[in-house]
């Protein structure tokens with residue numbers, strides 16, 4: 001609400017201008033509105049018209065003394081109606097007949113070009129010499145520009161105050177992503193102009209209307225309001241609050257004069273009404289809390305003064321605050337929902353991991369038994385084995401191994417995810433590790449008709465690693481190279497180093513991997529397509545396990561590949577300080 005001072009004093013540049021005008025020779029006054037309320041009258045004007053400081057704020061008609069003011073008021077009326085300047089108008093004088101008043105009146109127009117104020121210069125006709133005319137012209141320009149400046153300054157200051165307030169409230173509302181904390185922040189909303197506090201209604205999780213705890217800035221009134229907690233809920237016919245917002249999605253204004261009736265209707269009983277009457281409730285303004293087209297609740301601003309009403313600026317500010325509050329409440333709710341979903345997903349994932357772990361463990365035992373009995377039969381322990389039986393038993397054995405491999409992968413993966421894997425990091429001579437891994441897949445390489453080259457480019461290279469885990473990675477990469485390289489192709493294994501890292505490469509001239517899959521192949525259960533030897537393929541866990549193992553040893557596993565030309569996998573490991581000769 002705007003409050004102006006009765007003596008018309010203004011701050012800043014306008015103030016110093018007024019000081020000059022106050023004591024300058026031209027008799028100047030300013031009136032406001034169609035009733036010509038006197039806003040300002042300088043010393044000369046007061047002397048001439050016998051207007052006093054007490055007349056400021058009153059209509060000029062009753063204030064100008066000593067001479068009839070009717071001529072002056074008629075001129076003012078004319079200028080106010082027409083919006084045109086009246087210059088050098090002479091007025092009838094029923095006084096001594098010697099001196100005559102003359103005046104010039106300028107209208108000051110508002111934004112829609114209607115006169116808002118009038119600036120009056122008054123003089124006695126015999127004074128109308130050239131010097132004064134000049135002074136008048138200068139005064140005219142200065143006065144009009146000062147008035148314009150004052151209005152512009154007021155508007156700029158008001159909008160800057162509003163922007164600062166909104167920014168601060170926006171920050172306060174966005175401080176937390178917890179629903180309860182954000183709701184408390186919304187309940188503390190206020191409109192500074194009317195010292196207004198607020199009542200906040202929201203829909204609860206079951207869709208029922210719920211009134212949040214009311215926060216009153218006055219501690220004594222807060223005690224009275226606490227009595228209402230849990231007892232005063234919104235009801236569909238309420239004239240304010242969420243029920244009003246549900247009926248129409250625009251702001252609902254209940255002016256000071258209608259508040260008693262509104263409270264009687266919205267209190268739902270004499271007891272609550274008694275408490276509400278005790279805390280001096282003024283005008284009410286309900287604004288809906290809407291986000292993405294959904295009504296989340298409503299804020300009802302309550303004016304503290306019994307007679308104050310909300311202005312258009314108050315309503316605009318309340319709506320801005322409601323938008324910010326609705327966004328804050330919505331973000332907090334979405335964050336809460338996301339956390340619940342994450343917790344659900346984690347629980348489901350834990351259950352799945354436990355299931356996989358138990359199942360793979362349980363499957364390994366009978367599978368090992370199958371392998372053992374096949375070996376016993378093959379050894380002839382149960383009697384002689386015919387050549388045809390031997391071939392079949394061989395097939396059983398190779399399928400049993402394949403199944404065991406898949407289950408071992410699953411078990412490894414589950415164990416890695418649960419963090420139950422321990423690492424024995426030592427100095428590992430890399431060429432030895434390569435030779436040992438190659439020897440384990442050698443038979444497969446030969447069987448597939450592939451050429452394998454082991455480069456001894458850095459003979460004594462030593463890495464810091466868990467020897468067994470490095471073996472596991474190498475065997476997995478070599479098996480993949482074999483699986484995905486057509487007969488006659490090449491596989492190359494070698495190592496190199498930087499000052500701090502060792503790089504072991506497994507390169508093949510196989511089918512390659514499409515560029516868009518290069519990242520995905522390290523995700524569990526991802527396979528580009530079935531390998532060359534269909535039934536030999538795994539379940540898409542080998543690379544996921546290998547990269548986890550490499551990373552756990554403070555290294556990494558990377559890939560470069562070109563479709564139809566081949567792939568190059570690189571294991572990166574920390575380099576040991578020493579370099580040994582191959583033992």
Ligand code: ADP
Nearest residue numbers: 480481484521527528529538539540541542543
């Ligand atoms: P799998 O045990 O199924 O081979 P991996 O995790 O080891 O699972 O590999 C995932 C997928 O990455 C494979 O199914 C294959 O599509 C692709 N891949 C892995 N190594 C190679 C390679 N050397 N050449 C071409 N594709 C490969």
